[in-house]
């Protein structure tokens with residue numbers, strides 16, 4: 001998966017913040033956290049970029065599950081996240097938008 005983890009994202013029009021936590025314990029289970037009350041996704045910053053992206057997808061799906069009340073079990077959500085990650089991997093950036101992004105980035109550097 002090659003995408004930039006956003007600083008925030010919207011689900012059902014509700015803004016959720018993303019933050020990276022350097023103190024989040026990596027015990028093999030909690031690589032990330034979905035905070036429903038604060039509308040937040042927390043990702044352990046020690047994870048490699050690929051793990052951070054899959055953790056982001058997983059925790060964002062928890063928020064989708066919560067907001068749309070689909071009541072997925074953890075095991076169901078894990079399998080759904082695997083499929084969604086595979087789907088994301090196949091999405092290609094629109095060339096025109098990619099070009100616009102490059103131009104914007106160059107503008108920022110200048």
Ligand SMILES: [Zn+2]
Pocket residue numbers: 058062074077
């Ligand atoms: Zn989970």
